[in-house]
Amino acid sequence: MSVEQSYIDIYKQYGEVLKKNSAAPMNELREKAFESFERLGFPTRRLEAYQYTDLKDLFGVNYGMNLNRVALKEDFRCDVPGINAHLFYIVNDTFYCPAESEKALLELRAKGVSIGSIREYAQSNPSLVSKYYGKAAGCGSDALTDFNTAFAQDGFFLHIPENVVIEKPIQLICVMSGSVPMLGTQRNLIVLERAAQAKLLLCAHTKGELEQLSNRVTEVFVGENAVYDHYKLENTHAKSVSIAKLYAKQYTGSELLVNDITLHNGLTRNNIQIDIDGEHCQTTLSGMAIGDAKQHIDNATQINHNFPNCKSRELYKYVLNDEAVGAFSGKVKVAKGAIKTEAYQTDRNVCMSPKARMYTKPHLEIYADDVKCSHGASTGRIDETALFYLRSRGISESEARMLLMFAFVSDVLENIRIEAVRDKIRMLVEQRFRGELSRCSNCGVCK
Amino acid sequence: MLEIKNLHANINGKEILRGINLTVKAGEVHAIMGPNGSGKSTLSSVLAGDPTFTVTEGEVIFNGKNLLELSPEDRSREGIFLSFQYPVEIPGVSMVNFMRTAVNEHRKYKGLDPMSASDFLKLMREKKELVELDNKLANRSVNEGFSGGEKKRNEIFQMAMLEPKLSILDETDSGLDIDALRIVATGVNKLKKADNASIVITHYQRLLDYIVPDIVHVLYKGQIVKTAGKELALELEEKGYDWIKKELGE
Numbered sequence: 001m002s003v004e005q006s007y008i009d010i011y012k013q014y015g016e017v018l019k020k021n022s023a024a025p026m027n028e029l030r031e032k033a034f035e036s037f038e039r040l041g042f043p044t045r046r047l048e049a050y051q052y053t054d055l056k057d058l059f060g061v062n063y064g065m066n067l068n069r070v071a072l073k074e075d076f077r078c079d080v081p082g083i084n085a086h087l088f089y090i091v092n093d094t095f096y097c098p099a100e101s102e103k104a105l106l107e108l109r110a111k112g113v114s115i116g117s118i119r120e121y122a123q124s125n126p127s128l129v130s131k132y133y134g135k136a137a138g139c140g141s142d143a144l145t146d147f148n149t150a151f152a153q154d155g156f157f158l159h160i161p162e163n164v165v166i167e168k169p170i171q172l173i174c175v176m177s178g179s180v181p182m183l184g185t186q187r188n189l190i191v192l193e194r195a196a197q198a199k200l201l202l203c204a205h206t207k208g209e210l211e212q213l214s215n216r217v218t219e220v221f222v223g224e225n226a227v228y229d230h231y232k233l234e235n236t237h238a239k240s241v242s243i244a245k246l247y248a249k250q251y252t253g254s255e256l257l258v259n260d261i262t263l264h265n266g267l268t269r270n271n272i273q274i275d276i277d278g279e280h281c282q283t284t285l286s287g288m289a290i291g292d293a294k295q296h297i298d299n300a301t302q303i304n305h306n307f308p309n310c311k312s313r314e315l316y317k318y319v320l321n322d323e324a325v326g327a328f329s330g331k332v333k334v335a336k337g338a339i340k341t342e343a344y345q346t347d348r349n350v351c352m353s354p355k356a357r358m359y360t361k362p363h364l365e366i367y368a369d370d371v372k373c374s375h376g377a378s379t380g381r382i383d384e385t386a387l388f389y390l391r392s393r394g395i396s397e398s399e400a401r402m403l404l405m406f407a408f409v410s411d412v413l414e415n416i417r418i419e420a421v422r423d424k425i426r427m428l429v430e431q432r433f434r435g436e437l438s439r440c441s442n443c444g445v446c447k
Numbered sequence: 448m449l450e451i452k453n454l455h456a457n458i459n460g461k462e463i464l465r466g467i468n469l470t471v472k473a474g475e476v477h478a479i480m481g482p483n484g485s486g487k488s489t490l491s492s493v494l495a496g497d498p499t500f501t502v503t504e505g506e507v508i509f510n511g512k513n514l515l516e517l518s519p520e521d522r523s524r525e526g527i528f529l530s531f532q533y534p535v536e537i538p539g540v541s542m543v544n545f546m547r548t549a550v551n552e553h554r555k556y557k558g559l560d561p562m563s564a565s566d567f568l569k570l571m572r573e574k575k576e577l578v579e580l581d582n583k584l585a586n587r588s589v590n591e592g593f594s595g596g597e598k599k600r601n602e603i604f605q606m607a608m609l610e611p612k613l614s615i616l617d618e619t620d621s622g623l624d625i626d627a628l629r630i631v632a633t634g635v636n637k638l639k640k641a642d643n644a645s646i647v648i649t650h651y652q653r654l655l656d657y658i659v660p661d662i663v664h665v666l667y668k669g670q671i672v673k674t675a676g677k678e679l680a681l682e683l684e685e686k687g688y689d690w691i692k693k694e695l696g697e
Contacts, residue, residue, distance in 0.1 A: 384498075389535040389589075392495050393549040393605060394523035394556070403548065407539025407588070 003060045004041050011150060014067045021069050022153050023122035025130035026187070033139050033149035040143035052327035052359045053269050053298040055144070058241045061211050063183035066092060069153065083420040085171035085201065088116075092176055092184035092214075093154045095119070104168075111164055118157035118189055128159060132191050136219040136247035136275070145245055148217040152187035155216075159189075160196035162223075169199040169229075169418050176205070176212035176240065188218040192226035192254075199229040201421055204244070206236040213241040220248040220256075224278065227255045229417055232270075233263060233425060238293065240266040245273075252278030252307075259415050260287035260299065261425065263432050267296040275304045276312070283312035286415040290432050291324030291356070298327040303343065305334040308368075311342040317409050318349040319433075320356035329361040332375070336367040345375040350382055350408055352401075402433045448473050448644055449514075449613055454505035456493045463489040465669035466505070471613065471644050478647045478655055478680060481666035482688045487648045488532055490666070491617040495529035496522050510612065523549075524556035526612030526643075530602040530619050537589040542601075545589050546571065546608055553609060574607040578634040596627035603634040610638075615646045620654035632657030652684035665691055 011018075011034055019027045042056035043049070071094075086104045089096050095117035097105050108115050114128065122129045137145050156172055176184050192198060206212045222228045236242055242265060250256050262268055274283055289297040303312050318326040332343045349358045362375040382404055390400035409429060416422035454467040463486045471477055481487050493500050494507065496519035507514040514522060537545075550570070551561040562570070575585055578600045590598050599619055606614050616635065620628055635645065635658055647658055655663075655677065663679040664671045667688070672695060673679065683691075 383535075383537075386535045386537045388497055388519060389531065389537070390540075390545070390549075391519040392497075392523055392529055392531075393545070393609065394520050394552045395545075395548050396520050396552060397518070399548060399552070400520075403540050403545070404537070407537060410539040 002041075003056055004038070007059070007147070008038055010065065010067075017067050018151065018153060021067070022119055023126060023129075025122045025126050025133045026118075026152060028130065029134045029139060029149050033146040036140045037143050037146040037150055040146065043143055049142075049300060049329075050269075052325070052329075053267070053296065055241075055243065055269060058213065058267065059183075061181050061213070063211070063213055064178060064180045065151070065183050065185070066178075067151075067153070069094070083169065083171065083201075083418070083424060085169040086166075087171045087173065088156065090154075090156060090172060090174045090186055092178065092182055093152070093186040095154055095156055108166065112161040113164060113166065114157060114159035115170075116157060117154055118187060119154040121157045121159075129157065129189065132189055132219065132221055134219075136221065136249050137217055137245070138247075142245070142271070144215060144243055145217055148185050148187060148215050148245070151185040152217070153185070155187035155189070157189050158198070158200075159191045160193060160198055162193045163195045165197040166199075169201055169421065171201045171203065173203045173205065174214070174216070175207050176214050176236070177207040178210065178212070179208075181211040182213070184212070184214045184216070186214065186216040188216070190218065190228070190230075191221045192223050192228050194224040195226055196223060197227040199231070199418055201231045201233065201418070204232065204234040204236060204242060206240045209237070209239070211239045211241070212236075213243070215243045216245065218244070218246045220246065222248065222250045222254040222256050224251045225253040226251075229257045230259070231416060231418075231421065232260045233428075234261070234265050234268060235263045235428070236265050238266045238295070242266070242268045244269070245271040248272070248274045250274065250276050250278060250281045250283065253280045254278065255282045257284040257415065257417065258286065259284075259412070261412070261429075262287075262289040262291075262297050263428055264290070265295055265297060269298045270300070272299070272301045273304070274302070274312075275306060276310045277306055279307045279309045281307070281310040283310070284415060285312065285314040286316070286412050288317045288319075288409045288412040289326055290319050290409075290429070291326055292321040294323050296325045300327075300329040302331040302333065305332070305338045305341045305343060308338050309340045310338070312344070314343075314345040315412060315415070316347045317412050318358060319352065319405050319408060320349065320358060321352040323353075323355045325357045325359075327359040328377070329363075330375070331363050331365065332373065333365040334368050334371050334373065338368045339370045341368065341371040341373065343371070343373045347377040348408070349379040350405070351379060352382060352405075402430070405433050406430055448510060450508045452506050452508075454490075454493070454507060455503045456489060456500050457503060458489070458500050462503075463500075463669055464493065467666075467669070467671060469664065469671060471646065473612075473644055474641045475662065476639070476645045476647060476658060476660045478649060478660035478663045478677075479666050480649060480652075480663060480680065480683055483650070485666045486669040487650075487666050488617055491529055491615045491646070491648055494522075494615055495519060495527060520552070521556075523609070523611075524553050528606050528609055528611030528614040530599070530606060530614065530616045532618040532621060534590050534598040534602055536591045536593070538591045540589050542585050542587060542589055543571070546605065549605075550608060570608065574604055577607050577637055578604045579630050580604045595622035596624065599623055599627065599631055600634070603631050607634065607638055612643050613646070614638075614643070615648065617648045618650065619647070620649055620651065628654065629657060652680045655680045667691060667695070
C-alpha cells in the first residue's frame with residue numbers, strides 16, 4: 001500500500017467526523033483539496049520544488065491524528081518566557097487559551113479583535129473566516145498544503161479590524177505532543193485590516209521522545225497600510241518533522257516582516273510565499289538555521305512583486321556542523337509592469353565540518369524594466385584569519401568559534417523588532433552555539 | 448625572557464626562517480629590520496602561533512616555557528602579544544564583547560574571577576585614553592570600517608588592555624601618517640615597564656625615532672645577519688640594505 005493510500009483511507013473513513021468537528025468555511029474547501037492531494041501524492045525529490053528534501057517517506061510512520069478531538073492541554077514552559085506577550089497555545093492542532101491570558105483575550109475581543117480558535121470562529125462567524133480562508137494558500141499547487149486543507153480542524157485565528165493596533169506581541173506556542181507519534185494539521189489565519197498593527201511570535205516545540213510530524217499552514221493578509229511582524233522560532237527534537245507553510249498577501253502601503261529561525265530541529269521544510277498585491281509595500285524576509293548531527297533544514301521562499309514601487313529585502317544564514325544538511329531556495333519574481341521594484345536577496349552559509357552540506361538556489365525572474373534587483377549566495381568555512389586573531393588575544397578556540405558564528409548570524413537577529421524577544425533569542429542562539437541549549441524542555445531525544 | 452634558538456619555519460613547504468637566534472631580556476626594546484621578504488612578519492607570526500606556518504627545527508623558550516608547544520591562546524595568556532600588520536575586520540563581534548572575553552580568559556588562566564562589568568568598563572575607559580581611541584570605535588565591531596591608523600591604534604589599545612610581557616609590533620608604522628605614528632608610539636612607550644619587553648618589526652627607521660630600541664637586528668633571507676645598537680638603524684636608513692648584502696659577499 002502506498003504511503004498516500006493510508007491517508008486516503010483515513011479521509012474516506014473519517015470525512016464526516018472531520019466535517020462535524022469543523023465548520024462550513026473549512027469544509028467547503030476540504031473535498032477539493034483532498035482530490036488534489038489524491039492526484040498529486042506526497043512530494044518527492046523528483047519535484048523541483050522539493051529536490052533537496054524527500055518528505056513522502058516521513059509520512060510512513062504510523063501517526064495518530066486525533067481526528068476525534070480528544071482534549072489536550074499542555075503545561076509547557078517555552079524557551080522564550082517573560083517577554084510580556086499575550087500567550088496562547090496550540091497543542092498539535094488544538095488552540096487553547098491559558099488562564100493567565102483569559103483577561104487579555106476578552107480585552108482584545110472588546111476592541112473588536114477576533115482572536116482564538118479558528119474552528120470556533122468558523123462556527124460563530126463563518127462569513128468572516130470564509131472571506132479569507134484558503135484565499136492565499138489556494139488549492140492544487142502543493143500537495144502538502146492540500147493535505148492540510150483536507151485534514152485541518154483547528155488552529156489559530158486572528159482578525160484585527162481597521163486602525164486597531166495590538167501593542168503587545170502575541171506569542172503562540174505550538175507544541176507537538178502525545179503518548180504515541182502524532183501528526184498535527186494546524187491551520188492558522190491572520191488578517192490585519194487597513195492600518196492595523198500586530199506582532200506575532202510563533203514558537204514551535206516538541207514534547208516527549210516520539211516521532212512527531214507537524215504540517216502547518218498559515219495564511220496572512222496584511223491590509224492597506226497595515227504593519228505585521230511574524231517571527232517563528234523552531235526548537236524541536238531530532239525525531240521531529242516540521243513542515244510549515246506561510247502564505248502572505250500584502251496590500252498597498254503595508255509592511256511585512258517575517259523572520260524564521262530554526263534553532264534546533266529534526267527535519268524541517270519551511271515554505272514562505274509572499275504576494276505583494278499593492279504599491280508601496282515593504283517586505284523584510286529573514287531567516288537562519290543552526291544545524292548539527294543529522295539535522296536537515298530546507299527553506300524555500302518566493303516573493304512575488306506584482307505591483308510597482310515596492311521594496312523587498314531577503315536575508316538567510318545557515319551554520320551547519322557535523323552531517324547537517326541545509327537547503328535554501330529563494331525566488332524573487334517581478335511581474336510585468338512592476339516597475340521601480342527594489343528586491344535584494346542574500347544567502348550566506350558556513351559549513352563547519354567537511355560532511356555538512358549546503359544547497360543553495362537563488363533565482364530572480366524579472367519581467368519588468370527599471371527595477372533594482374540583486375541576489376547573492378555563498379557557502380564557505382569559518383574565517384581562519386579571524387579565528388587566529390581572536391585566539392591570539394587569549395580567547396580559546398571554541399570560544400572564538402562561538403563568537404564568530406554568533407557574529408555571522410547577528411544581522412538576522414537584528415531583524416527582530418521586539419527588544420525583549422531579540423534579547424531572548426540572542427541568548428538562545430548563543431546557548432545553542434555553546435551546546436548548552438536546554439533543547440525543548442522535558443525532551444529526552446537530543447540529550 | 449625570550450630565547451630563540453636555531454628557529455626554522457616554512458609555509459607550504461617553502462622555507463622562510465633559516466635558523467634564527469635571538470635573546471630578549473626584560474626591559475629591552477629590540478628592533479628587527481630587513482628588506483621585504485626577509486622573514487620579519489613570518490617570525491612574528493610563528494611566535495604568536497599562526498597555524499599557517501610550520502616550525503621544522505629549533506626551539507623558543509619564553510619565561511622557562513616551551514613556547515612552540517603552546518596554543519595561540521595560551522601564548523597570549525602567558526604574555527605574548529602580536530600587533531598585527533593587517534588587523535582583521537570581524538563584523539558582528541563588538542569590541543566590548545571581544546575585549547571582555549579576552550580579559551576574562553586571561554584572568555581565568557591566572558585563577559582569577561571574571562571582572563565585574565563596572566570594573567571592566569573603567570579599564571576600557573582608561574586604556575582608550577592612552578591611545579586616544581575614539582569612543583565610537585570602541586562601540587563598533589572589531590576593526591570594522593576602521594581606517595588604517597584606527598586599526599593600528601586599536602592594536603595598541605588591545606595591548607594596553609592585556610598588559611603583555613612581550614609585545615611584538617609587526618610593521619605597526621605601515622600605513623600610518625605622522626600624527627597616528629606619534630600616538631601609537633606614545634602609547635607603546637607609556638606601556639613600557641622594567642619587566643616587559645618589545646620586539647619592533649619595521650622596514651623603515653621612522654618608527655624608531657619614536658620608539659627607541661636598545662638593540663637593532665637585521666634579518667635577511669631568514670637569518671639575523673647583523674646585530675648592533677640603535678645607531679645601526681640610522682646607518683640602514685642612510686645606506687639602504689645593499690651594503691649589508693655586500694658585506695655578506697653578494
